[in-house]
Amino acid sequence: MSAAATEIPYDMEPHPLTRMYNGKFGIWLFLASEIMLFGALFSSYVLLRVGAPEGTWPIIGAPTVLGHEILNVPLAALNTVILISSSVTMLMSWYYLKENKFSRGQFFLLMTVLLSCGFLVVKYFEYNSKLHHYLVEFDAPLVVDGEQVSYSRTYPTAEGERTVHYLHGHITETVKDEDGYVEYYKFAADARKPDHGHAHDDGADHGDSHAGAHPEIELRPSDYRRMSNWGPAGSTFTGIYFTLTGLHGLHIVGGVVVMVYFLLTGGSMWKKLPDKYANRIECTGLYWHFVDLVWIFLFPVLYLL
Amino acid sequence: MQLLGQATDIAPYANWMPPMLSEHGGQIDNLISVLHIFMAILFVAWGAFLTYTVIRFRARAGHKADYHPVKGKASKYAEIGIGLFEVFLLLGLSMPVWAAYKNNPPKADDRVEVRAIGEQFQWNFHYPGPDGVFGRTNAKFIDAASNTVGLDPDDPAGKDDIQTIGEMHIPVGKPIYVRVSSKDVIHSFAIPTMRVKQDCIPGMEIPIWFTAKEDATTERVKREMIQEFPVADVDWYRLRHHVAVQDYQDESGQVILKEGEGIGLSREAGEKKLKTLRDVTDTIKMQPRNPLEIICAQLCGNSHFKMKAQVFTYDAAGYQEWMDNAVPKEVEIDFGGF
Amino acid sequence: MSDHSHDLPFWKKYIFSVDHKMIGIQYTVTALVFLAIGFGMMLVMRYQLAYPNQPIPVIGQFLGEPIVAAVENPDTGETGYVLTGDGYNSFGAMHGTIMVFLAIVPLAVGGFGNFVLPLQCGAPDMAFPRLNMASYWTYLPGGILMMFGFFVKGGAANSGWTSYPPLATIATTGQTIWLLGMVILITSSLLGSVNFIVTVVQLRAKGLSFFRLPFFAWAQLVTAFLLLLAFPPLEAAGVLQLMDRVAGTSFFDPGGLIVSGVEQNTAGGGSPLLWQHLFWFLAHPEVYVLILPGLGIISEVIANNTRKPLWGYKSLVYSAIFLGFMSFIVWAHHMFMTGMGTTLSTFFQATTMIISVPSVIILTCLIISLWGASIRFTVPMLFALAFLPMFGIGGLTGLPLGLTASDIHLHDTYYVIGHFHYVVAPGTIFAMFAGIYYWFPKATGRKMNEWLGRIHFAGSFVFINAVFMPFFFMGMASVLRRQFDQTETLHGAAVQGLSVMSTWGAFGLAAFQLPFVFNFFWSIFAGERVGANPWHATTLEWSAPSPPPHGNFLSEPVVACGPYEYSVPGEAEDYTMQSPPPATA
Amino acid sequence: MAANAEAHQAELKKYLMVFGALLVLTAVTVGVSYIPWLAANHVLAIAVALLVAGVKGSLVACYFMHLLDERGMIFWILALCVLFFITLLLLPVVTSSEVVAGHADKLYGVGK
Ligand code: HEA
Ligand code: HEA
Numbered sequence A: 001m002s003a004a005a006t007e008i009p010y011d012m013e014p015h016p017l018t019r020m021y022n023g024k025f026g027i028w029l030f031l032a033s034e035i036m037l038f039g040a041l042f043s044s045y046v047l048l049r050v051g052a053p054e055g056t057w058p059i060i061g062a063p064t065v066l067g068h069e070i071l072n073v074p075l076a077a078l079n080t081v082i083l084i085s086s087s088v089t090m091l092m093s094w095y096y097l098k099e100n101k102f103s104r105g106q107f108f109l110l111m112t113v114l115l116s117c118g119f120l121v122v123k124y125f126e127y128n129s130k131l132h133h134y135l136v137e138f139d140a141p142l143v144v145d146g147e148q149v150s151y152s153r154t155y156p157t158a159e160g161e162r163t164v165h166y167l168h169g170h171i172t173e174t175v176k177d178e179d180g181y182v183e184y185y186k187f188a189a190d191a192r193k194p195d196h197g198h199a200h201d202d203g204a205d206h207g208d209s210h211a212g213a214h215p216e217i218e219l220r221p222s223d224y225r226r227m228s229n230w231g232p233a234g235s236t237f238t239g240i241y242f243t244l245t246g247l248h249g250l251h252i253v254g255g256v257v258v259m260v261y262f263l264l265t266g267g268s269m270w271k272k273l274p275d276k277y278a279n280r281i282e283c284t285g286l287y288w289h290f291v292d293l294v295w296i297f298l299f300p301v302l303y304l305l
Numbered sequence B: 001m002q003l004l005g006q007a008t009d010i011a012p013y014a015n016w017m018p019p020m021l022s023e024h025g026g027q028i029d030n031l032i033s034v035l036h037i038f039m040a041i042l043f044v045a046w047g048a049f050l051t052y053t054v055i056r057f058r059a060r061a062g063h064k065a066d067y068h069p070v071k072g073k074a075s076k077y078a079e080i081g082i083g084l085f086e087v088f089l090l091l092g093l094s095m096p097v098w099a100a101y102k103n104n105p106p107k108a109d110d111r112v113e114v115r116a117i118g119e120q121f122q123w124n125f126h127y128p129g130p131d132g133v134f135g136r137t138n139a140k141f142i143d144a145a146s147n148t149v150g151l152d153p154d155d156p157a158g159k160d161d162i163q164t165i166g167e168m169h170i171p172v173g174k175p176i177y178v179r180v181s182s183k184d185v186i187h188s189f190a191i192p193t194m195r196v197k198q199d200c201i202p203g204m205e206i207p208i209w210f211t212a213k214e215d216a217t218t219e220r221v222k223r224e225m226i227q228e229f230p231v232a233d234v235d236w237y238r239l240r241h242h243v244a245v246q247d248y249q250d251e252s253g254q255v256i257l258k259e260g261e262g263i264g265l266s267r268e269a270g271e272k273k274l275k276t277l278r279d280v281t282d283t284i285k286m287q288p289r290n291p292l293e294i295i296c297a298q299l300c301g302n303s304h305f306k307m308k309a310q311v312f313t314y315d316a317a318g319y320q321e322w323m324d325n326a327v328p329k330e331v332e333i334d335f336g337g338f
Numbered sequence C: 001m002s003d004h005s006h007d008l009p010f011w012k013k014y015i016f017s018v019d020h021k022m023i024g025i026q027y028t029v030t031a032l033v034f035l036a037i038g039f040g041m042m043l044v045m046r047y048q049l050a051y052p053n054q055p056i057p058v059i060g061q062f063l064g065e066p067i068v069a070a071v072e073n074p075d076t077g078e079t080g081y082v083l084t085g086d087g088y089n090s091f092g093a094m095h096g097t098i099m100v101f102l103a104i105v106p107l108a109v110g111g112f113g114n115f116v117l118p119l120q121c122g123a124p125d126m127a128f129p130r131l132n133m134a135s136y137w138t139y140l141p142g143g144i145l146m147m148f149g150f151f152v153k154g155g156a157a158n159s160g161w162t163s164y165p166p167l168a169t170i171a172t173t174g175q176t177i178w179l180l181g182m183v184i185l186i187t188s189s190l191l192g193s194v195n196f197i198v199t200v201v202q203l204r205a206k207g208l209s210f211f212r213l214p215f216f217a218w219a220q221l222v223t224a225f226l227l228l229l230a231f232p233p234l235e236a237a238g239v240l241q242l243m244d245r246v247a248g249t250s251f252f253d254p255g256g257l258i259v260s261g262v263e264q265n266t267a268g269g270g271s272p273l274l275w276q277h278l279f280w281f282l283a284h285p286e287v288y289v290l291i292l293p294g295l296g297i298i299s300e301v302i303a304n305n306t307r308k309p310l311w312g313y314k315s316l317v318y319s320a321i322f323l324g325f326m327s328f329i330v331w332a333h334h335m336f337m338t339g340m341g342t343t344l345s346t347f348f349q350a351t352t353m354i355i356s357v358p359s360v361i362i363l364t365c366l367i368i369s370l371w372g373a374s375i376r377f378t379v380p381m382l383f384a385l386a387f388l389p390m391f392g393i394g395g396l397t398g399l400p401l402g403l404t405a406s407d408i409h410l411h412d413t414y415y416v417i418g419h420f421h422y423v424v425a426p427g428t429i430f431a432m433f434a435g436i437y438y439w440f441p442k443a444t445g446r447k448m449n450e451w452l453g454r455i456h457f458a459g460s461f462v463f464i465n466a467v468f469m470p471f472f473f474m475g476m477a478s479v480l481r482r483q484f485d486q487t488e489t490l491h492g493a494a495v496q497g498l499s500v501m502s503t504w505g506a507f508g509l510a511a512f513q514l515p516f517v518f519n520f521f522w523s524i525f526a527g528e529r530v531g532a533n534p535w536h537a538t539t540l541e542w543s544a545p546s547p548p549p550h551g552n553f554l555s556e557p558v559v560a561c562g563p564y565e566y567s568v569p570g571e572a573e574d575y576t577m578q579s580p581p582p583a584t585a
Numbered sequence D: 001m002a003a004n005a006e007a008h009q010a011e012l013k014k015y016l017m018v019f020g021a022l023l024v025l026t027a028v029t030v031g032v033s034y035i036p037w038l039a040a041n042h043v044l045a046i047a048v049a050l051l052v053a054g055v056k057g058s059l060v061a062c063y064f065m066h067l068l069d070e071r072g073m074i075f076w077i078l079a080l081c082v083l084f085f086i087t088l089l090l091l092p093v094v095t096s097s098e099v100v101a102g103h104a105d106k107l108y109g110v111g112k
């Protein structure tokens, strides 16, 4: 029985037609499908944005109350840098493995893992602050002690103009009645002015520093039309933001799991089949660069536009 | 282009299709007929060829397969022929019919406007009333019994607006402009006899239009659709949407089925009635309760199959009469403050 | 690596196997079980359709809430169980989903693709055997999860296999299970398709150039590309709908919906049509995923049983590629009635007509292949011959649906149901049967019983037409699909008789599957033993022993000729194998 | 092997240069979004942001993922993929263009 018949060809050396070994060709095909996955989501993003009712989507320069100005641009920029760096360390890892320097390769792999964990930590803080930030919509202006605390915006709609009244802030305390229903919220409103100009000059997400600019307001469920945090359900924008970044985050987590696996088991494989190990790192790297690439588009699309 | 003449008229189920009562529907039926003739020819030709080859080239002693492919351009010509015919179908029939129908909404001053609003599981209709202006609507005024479209009581334009549930009243011979929408999920507004179908997408109001044929008043259509059913072997469900056009009585003179009465909408009642009828007569003459049904063509929940409504078509005078009776009387609306 | 398949413990050999043949068989058997389940659901539904609101005999009592409701017969006092509207919708949605995603695709791609493809390429296994195993082991839990929907409150998904929101968004928990199941199944398909493409492209034996590949391999290659590139958008859509249901977003919800009089408190701003676009962007290519492997099988069987080369092999290949490509730009023909304007509808009906051309070419090539042949009427060939006109009917009736004007009348009626069942049931299912009868000897070393097979064929052929032919007439009479009880409308009641006929056809069809099921299991143990190449076929899989050992081939195959060299003049035998097996085998 | 080592050194240098370019471009994207007049011009802002992202993405694909060196089949597969990707991006156009075709408008005013 010839051994050649049972061994899978082009497992290590490239096929003349594609100039890739099986694994690399496979990972590229997988990335093609990922392009379609994120493509569909980007497309949905565009569609939702184009079709968004007037005033429910951020428009640069306009004094909007929802949208990108609620996202933290400096943090995201930091994350961009982190992710790009991790792409480079990933590349280095492969580079040194090819140079036959195993421990250096593993070192850079470890760096990649650490950077990606850094990315996830930053993301955690970002998500967390969104979930504690609230937007309240009223049918009429909210007046407390003779001073109007809500601010309004008027949008043209198909049926004429429509004015919406808003308030941003944090719930500091939830008071419930005996039956467990919410009686009222203590609400610390942000000192956001309706015409505060460009989106980023107040450092976006530092809501806490503004808290207390107004006295705490008591909000009863009957007072407002809709109250929602900036979580996915808050608006279509936060919804797509969480979906896109969440899915991207899952990709990061998946990548980290694989890299940790290689960190732990790489040694034994390296001893047996060093080339194969380098190939695996190359494939992981291709995936990782793709994840980086997706973020490169996500960042401006979600945070800056 | 009228290739084959009208495929169907009021005659029920010619070509299997329901009666065709709208101006534009003839062209649709026409296209369907042409297509099916084309398909039948193709299928029969191919089928005959297939059968012939299979018999002629069956394996048998002394017969061997020929390694060489058949030469000849017949298949190429056939394929090109099919292609050309498809081009003809597309450019010659389908596109013009669609474009003629969809690109020419009736002029605003010469149409009857209705809003049709789907809801699980009923059709709500909203007419602008004599003033021709739809009143403002808002979800917060919706009331399941008296105000299903959510008319704003403060809007004077809505004062004379007519609302109906499950009934659409239209004049014949005049373009009807229906603005379809939905309150909850996707429905589909379909009137088979008018060859009209349009999905109702929540969040959008989509217009469609059609004109009922001059002679397609409900009364006439019903009359044309009178059918004689053999009671011995007709099933209950064939009759459930029909009413008798004359009295049927047994020997003692007791009326078993009155004119205008149906055999019952439930299986039990229907089958019982049929049994008694069998003793009295061999056939019964019936006409549809209402031939012009609006049905919901998009899955919308567990009662999707029952989500239907009736269209009533009138001549001009009849329509006016309906309208006069339907306009809400002033006293009925409390404008509190006016 | 040496051949150590005999030392493998049971669970490694039969359960967590990495051998493509074992995985192929696992897929086949699992998919057949799902096929039977999907058919069983439809039998219950068909009973309700023929006899509305009558208690379901025998199995009604086992279905349970909310699928059935207990009713008492006033005359006899007996309790009967009738299908409920929700139960009907659950069964309908799950029938569609199971048939498409759990039965036919796994059978056609997972089963036949896995078993046959590496053999036909002369490869020892798939390119990534462990990924292959992972693909099966995501498919099975995905399928089980999907079925688990029946046990949650409110029953399984009941918004149609298309799951249009907002109906799907406001549906019961079963819909969430459906979405999770879909995401898992899609992942499984993606793993599979990557594997298939790499295998065909990189693992072909020496001398096996692309144009020496059997058409089946081509069909699988195109299919794999469709899966690879069309499935992700549905995955994206599934994620978005999951978010809508679980996280309260409103991607498919325009806002201001009033469900049962209660205003929904969502942010709004979404688009219900977005889902439809994403869904059909997948689902149109998906229908070619259903048919292409079938066409591949049919071509193999026809070439083998006509004893002559396929006519127009290259046109077949080019047509399949073109079909695959075009299938990405016709999706909106499922949405003509959503309010589309003239420009768009013109575009999509034109592409729809264009896409029918390659299908016509494929069918023409296959029919002309019969000319000058010496046709053996084996069981696989009977199914293959029946496939041709049946697919013809299904395909031709696609044309009135593809033209917008006629679609106004036919959309969402039983005409559509008739159209696609003719392509998938007497089409694809017949192709699957042909494939099972054809490759059974390769998998087991034994042949299935010929006479039982003929009975199975004859009964299925007659009854499957009895099931589906009435649908065209019902559709013309405007009987809508997804109707719990068609007699509720005037036009439906008028043609209820056809529905009864269809139901009895379905029961007849079910009865005639019994010889097949018996034959299948009986032949595994007691079928006639046959050699490596019982059909005197030419392609590479017949050069391996039956069943092929671990690693497939006894010596590395080297290919010297095209795939269908039958009746070559001057040869001793009427078939010339691509790579004759070693003389000692 | 000296030449080889040199080539490798050059490769490393190339990666680091691309890294630098990516950092600079990130700074550009963020910086540009703070320019008021540009920010006020919505279309231009989108164009600039996508252009920069496109350049960055190409850098990653071409150099990190070595797409420039891949002239094999995968190149064509990706081309196909990009074609379908573009089709996908046309979805919004397809959805919004005609369905509403000028005559249709919203059922209820936004936010009731
Ligand atoms: C395997 C599956 C499959 C295949 C191959 C096809 C093939 C085609 N389909 Fe079908 N289709 C479906 C599965 C399939 N479809 C499904 C599942 C649905 C419904 C989904 C849902 O709503 O739930 C659907 C719905 C559907 C619609 C939407 C209808 C509606 O909802 O209103 C349309 C409209 O254009 C359409 C068109 C076509 C066309 C033009 C083809 C063409 O490709 C067909 C081309 C083939 C031919 C033209 C045949 C050539 C014939 C001959 C040459 C004669 C041969 C004769 C003998 C041998 C005797 N299909
Ligand atoms: C591939 C897809 C596929 C297949 C094969 C089938 C097969 C069948 N379908 Fe299906 N059907 C759909 C896909 C499919 N269907 C879809 C997508 C819908 C739309 C759902 C929706 O509206 O959302 C639908 C809807 C649908 C309806 C309309 C319901 C409605 O609108 O309310 C009907 C009605 O009769 C029907 C009937 C049948 C029948 C009788 C079969 C028969 O042909 C089945 C025949 C089956 C066999 C012949 C199997 C035999 C094999 C075995 C028994 C296996 C043996 C087992 C072992 C050896 C282990 N189907």
Ligand code: CUA
Binding pocket: B118, B119, B120, B121, B186, B187, B188, B296, B297, B298, B299, B300, B301, B304, B305, B307
């Ligand atoms: Cu409404 Cu179906």
Ligand SMILES: [Cu+2]
Binding pocket: C283, C284, C287, C330, C331, C333, C334
């Ligand atoms: Cu389609």
